[in-house]
Amino acid sequence: MSLRKKAATAAVIAALGGGIALGTTPASADVGSGYVSGQGSINDDWGDEGLLSTTSHSHSNATALWQAVLWADGNLAYSGVDCRFGSGTKTATQKWQAARGLDDDGIVGKNTFGKNDSKLSFSHYEGNFEIHKYDGTKHDFWIKRTKGGGAHYIQVSTRIGFKAASYTSASACG
Numbered sequence: 001m002s003l004r005k006k007a008a009t010a011a012v013i014a015a016l017g018g019g020i021a022l023g024t025t026p027a028s029a030d031v032g033s034g035y036v037s038g039q040g041s042i043n044d045d046w047g048d049e050g051l052l053s054t055t056s057h058s059h060s061n062a063t064a065l066w067q068a069v070l071w072a073d074g075n076l077a078y079s080g081v082d083c084r085f086g087s088g089t090k091t092a093t094q095k096w097q098a099a100r101g102l103d104d105d106g107i108v109g110k111n112t113f114g115k116n117d118s119k120l121s122f123s124h125y126e127g128n129f130e131i132h133k134y135d136g137t138k139h140d141f142w143i144k145r146t147k148g149g150g151a152h153y154i155q156v157s158t159r160i161g162f163k164a165a166s167y168t169s170a171s172a173c174g
Contacts, residue, residue, distance in 0.1 A: 036062050036165035039149030042122060042132050047114025050167060053107040058085040061172040065143070065154045065165040066108050069116055070096055072136025081156050083173035129153070 038045025050057065052066050064083045070076035075092040090106035098104040100115055116134070120143075123131045129144040144153035144162050153162040156172045163172035 034166060034168065036065055036152040036167075037150055038145070038152070042120045042130070042145065043117045045120070045145075045152070046117050047110055049110065049113045051107060051109050052085055052113075054085055054087070054090055056107075057167045059083060059170045061154060061163050061166045061169055063089070064156050064170070064172045065152065066093075066113070068141050068154060068156070069134065069136070072134055072139045072141050074136070074138035081173070083156070083170035 036046070036049055038048075049062070052058070052060075052063050057063060060083060063085045064081055066085075067076055067081040067083075067089055070089065070092045071078050071081055073096060075096045076089065080088050080092070093108060093112070094104040094106045097106070097112055102112055102115065119135045120132050121135060123133050123142070125131070125147065126144070128147050130147055132143050132145060134141050134143065142155070143165075145151070152165045154165050154172050155162045157174055160172060160174055163169070165172075
């Protein structure tokens with residue numbers, strides 16, 4: 001584990017041990033946390049995430065999460081959810097952006113990712129996780145988030161299971 005991850009883990013443990021109520025803390029995440037994450041309301045988790053594109057975090061679980069959004073909204077075939085931000089994902093992203101009045105540059109930044117916050121809703125608790133639904137225009141999918149805030153988890157394949165939506169790992173795709 002890197003020094004940065006150890007420090008972040010220690011800070012979370014200290015906060016929980018000190019009784020700080022993470023449920024009232026506004027979301028604050030970015031690529032520096034290592035994965036798509038958030039605190040407090042699920043409805044403001046994605047508006048502060050890092051870039052995804054053909055050149056930025058293009059082979060990652062965070063890309064798989066974005067591809068799941070594109071699939072759920074009818075812009076990408078499920079077979080396109082492959083953890084790789086290639087030309088098909090870029091084209092689908094441009095189409096998705098244009099339909100929502102965004103700059104259709106094919107780059108997933110704060111405005112593009114954040115446009116989806118309102119489509120996330122809490123469903124239930126499962127162990128140490130909150131289960132949330134993404135309400136797509138064509139399909140729905142489920143994400144897990146650490147209780148009280150933290151990493152988001154995506155499941156592309158039941159064989160592989162849920163994996164943290166990491167910017168540096170592509171373990172969610174087989």
